[in-house]
Amino acid sequence: MTVAFYTLGCKVNQQETNSMRLLFERAGYKTVPFEEKADVYVVNTCTVTHVSDKKSRQHISRAHANNPEAIIAVVGCYAQNKPEEVGQMPGVSLVIGTQHREQIVELVEQAMSQNVVEDIQKAKTFEALPVALNVERTRVQVKIQDGCDRYCAYCIIPYVRGPVRSCPLSDVQKTLAHLSEQNVGELVLTGIHLMSYGKDLPGNQTLAGVIKAAAGLPGIGRVRLGSLEPALVDDSFVETLKEIPSNKLCEQFHLSLQSGSACVLKRMGRRYTTVQYKEAVERLRGAFPNCAITTDVIAGFPGETLEEHNECKAFLKEIGFARIHVFPYSRREGTCAAEMKGQLSKQIKQLRAKELILLGADMEAQFLRAQIGTNHLLLVEERGEGMCEGYTGNYCRVRAQYKGENVELLPVRIVGVEGETLIGECIGQNKI
Ligand code: SF4
Numbered sequence: 479m480t481v482a483f484y485t486l487g488c489k490v491n492q493q494e495t496n497s498m499r500l501l502f503e504r505a506g507y508k509t510v511p512f513e514e515k516a517d518v519y520v521v522n523t524c525t526v527t528h529v530s531d532k533k534s535r536q537h538i539s540r541a542h543a544n545n546p547e548a549i550i551a552v553v554g555c556y557a558q559n560k561p562e563e564v565g566q567m568p569g570v571s572l573v574i575g576t577q578h579r580e581q582i583v584e585l586v587e588q589a590m591s592q593n594v595v596e597d598i599q600k601a602k603t604f605e606a607l608p609v610a611l612n613v614e615r616t617r618v619q620v621k622i623q624d625g626c627d628r629y630c631a632y633c634i635i636p637y638v639r640g641p642v643r644s645c646p647l648s649d650v651q652k653t654l655a656h657l658s659e660q661n662v663g664e665l666v667l668t669g670i671h672l673m674s675y676g677k678d679l680p681g682n683q684t685l686a687g688v689i690k691a692a693a694g695l696p697g698i699g700r701v702r703l704g705s706l707e708p709a710l711v712d713d714s715f716v717e718t719l720k721e722i723p724s725n726k727l728c729e730q731f732h733l734s735l736q737s738g739s740a741c742v743l744k745r746m747g748r749r750y751t752t753v754q755y756k757e758a759v760e761r762l763r764g765a766f767p768n769c770a771i772t773t774d775v776i777a778g779f780p781g782e783t784l785e786e787h788n789e790c791k792a793f794l795k796e797i798g799f800a801r802i803h804v805f806p807y808s809r810r811e812g813t814c815a816a817e818m819k820g821q822l823s824k825q826i827k828q829l830r831a832k833e834l835i836l837l838g839a840d841m842e843a844q845f846l847r848a849q850i851g852t853n854h855l856l857l858v859e860e861r862g863e864g865m866c867e868g869y870t871g872n873y874c875r876v877r878a879q880y881k882g883e884n885v886e887l888l889p890v891r892i893v894g895v896e897g898e899t900l901i902g903e904c905i906g907q908n909k910i
Contacts, residue, residue: 481507482516482544484537487524489668489704491554492617495522496610498553498582505583512537515545516584523556523564525634526806531556535567539542542569547584553579558638559812561595572829574626576624576639580607598640601625609653616859616868616886617664617702622650622667622688630736631747631818632776634810635670642674647683658697663857663886665692668704686718693726699887700871702728705774708735709750711758720765725855725887729769730800730873731762738793739786746779747814752793759797763887768852770800770845770872777834778807778827781820787830790793794837800845800872802838806831846895849874853888856902870900878902 481502498520499509510516519541523534534556541550551572552564559576566572575595585594604624611618625640626633645653657665667688669675676683692701701722709732719727733755738744740752750758759771775794777787789796794802806827809816821861852869856878861867866888867881877899878890889904 479507479518480510480514480516481518482510482514482541483518483520483522484512484541484686485522486530486534486537487522487526487555489619489666489669490621490624490670491522491524493609493621493668494554494579494607494620495520497607498522498579500608500610501580501583507583512541513544516541516548517545517667517834518549518551519544520551520553520582520834523552523554525556525559525638527805528810529808531560538564538567538570542567549589551582551586551589553582555635555638558598559634566623574741577601577605580605586799598625598638601640601643604643604645606649609657611657611662612661616857617666618657618662618664619666619668620646620650620653620657621668622685623672623675626671626674627637628671628749629747629814631745632736632779632807632810632813632822634813637812639670642671642678644675644677644683646679647676647687647691650688654692654695658695661697661699661886663699664702664713665698665700666702666704667692671677671707672704673707673710677771686715689718689722689727693722699853700726700728702730702871702873703732705732705734707749708733708755708758709748711761713761716761716765719762725871728871728873730772730871731766731769732772732774735794735797736774737779737782737786738775738790738797739782740769740789742779742786742790745781745815745818746776756797768849768872770874771797771800772801772803772873773797774803774805775806775834776805777831778822780807780815780818780822782807782822782830787833791833791837794834794841798839798844799838801842802834804831804834804838812867842898843895846898846900849892850894851892853889853891853905854902856890858885858888867899874900876900876902878904882903 524530549571553574572589622645625642675685855870858866859868894901
């Protein structure tokens with residue numbers, strides 16, 4: 479039997495798809511590319527914006543077109559949010575949502591048409607899915623937390639991912655020890671609201687504890703963190719990061735800002751002000767001077783005035799980000815913001831998004847230029863004729879001439895920029 483996968487959305491979805499692929503392969507299935515004819519299709523959906531819903535539906539239809547006889551299983555957030563709607567789509571045999579993925583093989587084998595979506599708000603424990611390692615062992619994502627209880631006004635995620643559930647630290651440590659034996663280049667810690675890790679667990683089980691445990695293992699080259707909550711990047715958290723041996727922690731911190739206007743932040747229900755956000759950034763830059771601060775920004779939140787939009791732009795410039803992901807506001811039914819007055823037109827949202835994207839491109843180019851003359855460890859992901867490419871700890875893509883033996887982490891000095899890629903020269907390990 480063959481199975482094919484298509485994943486939309488975040489790192490957590492990507493990791494969950496890798497886990498489901500592992501479950502099918504353990505059951506004897508052969509994974510084939512999504513475009514090919516397969517006996518089973520698994521579409522792991524996202525519902526963060528209406529565009530994600532549309533793309534999810536498009537790929538469900540594509541699976542049906544690829545093989546009208548196939549079993550199509552739709553999992554993830556869109557399926558959790560609209561199970562009936564998904565279940566009525568042609569060819570859909572199974573709707574799973576954001577739970578019970580560990581039983582997906584059994585469910586697929588029982589499926590003639592089934593809907594196993596349950597009330598996610600009743601979910602109590604973390605669903606442990608196997609961690610899939612890619613053959614290159616370069617980068618592995620480990621999801622340690624699920625759910626979110628922040629209820630930001632625009633966000634549908636708490637309604638589809640449910641309450642905070644964390645993987646017990648002892649189970650996380652077992653997974654980390656197993657991965658360390660495999661010699662992994664980079665481990666990415668992910669979660670729906672990563673910094674809520676341990677909130678639901680007894681005793682002192684914290685994200686800081688997980689980071690230290692991972693960075694302390696010899697077989698894990700370095701640790702990268704998923705999205706962080708600005709309000710929780712306090713002195714003690716940064717002190718913990720500073721204790722991690724250099725080069726074992728990736729100096730890229732993704733702090734979702736969402737808006738640079740203090741009033742809009744308040745209406746969004748975000749739990750920090752622009753002043754507090756800036757303080758969090760300064761704490762990180764104080765500890766890691768050449769770190770990359772990356773972020774997400776929503777353009778055109780309901781009621782956003784031109785003045786607030788300009789305030790947002792000014793704040794983005796003041797911080798100077800390495801990369802900005804911009805999203806035009808997407809009205810999500812069931813969220814507070816969906817009922818707010820002052821919904822802006824599509825044109826205005828797209829116009830403001832375009833301005834922020836251009837601003838972000840300038841900042842990214844500045845950040846890349848500022849890397850010239852600095853030394854980094856490059857995680858080698860591709861090798862060609864005397865060349866290799868990959869990412870630095872502060873998440874810059876680098877190309878370098880290299881003819882030596884296979885290495886995971888290559889010391890390089892940045893000597894130039896070509897578009898969005900840095901040019902590196904190999905240097906001795908002692909120079910890092
Ligand atoms: S913190 Fe806010 S934006 Fe992030 S997942 Fe939770 S509700 Fe959504």
